[in-house]
Amino acid sequence: MNGFAYVRPGSVQEAVEAHATHPGAHYLAGGTNLVDLLKLGVERPTALIDVGRLPLDRIEDLPDGSLRVGATVRNSDLAADPRVRDRYPVLSQALLSGASGQLRNAATTGGNLLQRTRCPYFQDLDKPCNKREPGTGCAARDGVHRDHAVLGHSDSCIATHPSDMAVALAALDAQIELQGPDGGRRVPVADFYRLPGEHPERDTWIRPGELITAVLLPAATAGVPSAYRKARDRASYAFALASVAVVLRVADGVVDQVGVAFGGLAHRPWRARHTELALLGAPAGPDAFEGAVALELAHAEPLRDNAYKVPLARNRALDVLNRLAPTPAVA
Ligand code: SF4
Numbered sequence: 001m002n003g004f005a006y007v008r009p010g011s012v013q014e015a016v017e018a019h020a021t022h023p024g025a026h027y028l029a030g031g032t033n034l035v036d037l038l039k040l041g042v043e044r045p046t047a048l049i050d051v052g053r054l055p056l057d058r059i060e061d062l063p064d065g066s067l068r069v070g071a072t073v074r075n076s077d078l079a080a081d082p083r084v085r086d087r088y089p090v091l092s093q094a095l096l097s098g099a100s101g102q103l104r105n106a107a108t109t110g111g112n113l114l115q116r117t118r119c120p121y122f123q124d125l126d127k128p129c130n131k132r133e134p135g136t137g138c139a140a141r142d143g144v145h146r147d148h149a150v151l152g153h154s155d156s157c158i159a160t161h162p163s164d165m166a167v168a169l170a171a172l173d174a175q176i177e178l179q180g181p182d183g184g185r186r187v188p189v190a191d192f193y194r195l196p197g198e199h200p201e202r203d204t205w206i207r208p209g210e211l212i213t214a215v216l217l218p219a220a221t222a223g224v225p226s227a228y229r230k231a232r233d234r235a236s237y238a239f240a241l242a243s244v245a246v247v248l249r250v251a252d253g254v255v256d257q258v259g260v261a262f263g264g265l266a267h268r269p270w271r272a273r274h275t276e277l278a279l280l281g282a283p284a285g286p287d288a289f290e291g292a293v294a295l296e297l298a299h300a301e302p303l304r305d306n307a308y309k310v311p312l313a314r315n316r317a318l319d320v321l322n323r324l325a326p327t328p329a330v331a
Pocket of ligand 1 (some may be wrong): 141200
């Protein structure tokens, strides 16, 4: 492991200033992904700005009915919060489907959003990887890529984003609150992540020195029926092969609110806009769901060894949509 400076700021402002005075610095919170990458030599920061003790660990009700989740709220605390379980069950379920109990106790909301891909070639310094070292190539494309992307990938990179939580947040229309050298801003989770294109080394649209300070769960999706479903190689402690988060409200047999996002299929949580557009205002039911999901997955471009992900994702999505839709009353 390379040497680095360690800074423990007393406020968000101090953290941002410390980052600015240490070019090449990283923010550190739970460390559940970053410390692994430091040990492997994948990440080599000049300094770690430890934000883990900043007062960002509260979940607050805001006057407009939204819920503000501080960036250092632990994944286990967020999953267990009664307001989250009651109003945003998809988020609680997604969190509990990720990692292990010990990791969820340490991992933070902000860190979860910024975790790096688990593509094995990214973590292997002996293999070419455009994400780790731009311009070196992509070992996964002709290598082992059963777990890799089927949507939105590029010649440069076929990695997937590993977070379950981010998939639920995308479907919920959540926003990320950021603080940086040029002030604060908010970005929808669905717009925060990049597709790989020619620059897979950049996972997100975060600007240099910006710190995630909170996630905002909107009032508009509070209490709307929602659920998360994940397919993985074993029952726990495994990343998604394919997952889906669905937010669905049906009134008088017609879909009047819908959010669908897939995980495990792309370089970012994949908001299924084609599916949503087809469903909004349509009569809710198996035929409509099947057609709408097919519209989205028609854009899939499976690789040599991962075509199985398309029916896997489709079946998970149909299962959740049908389960959330109210059963029509028998005449
Ligand atoms: Fe690297 Fe992306 Fe290729 Fe994996 S898929 S080896 S992360 S460039």
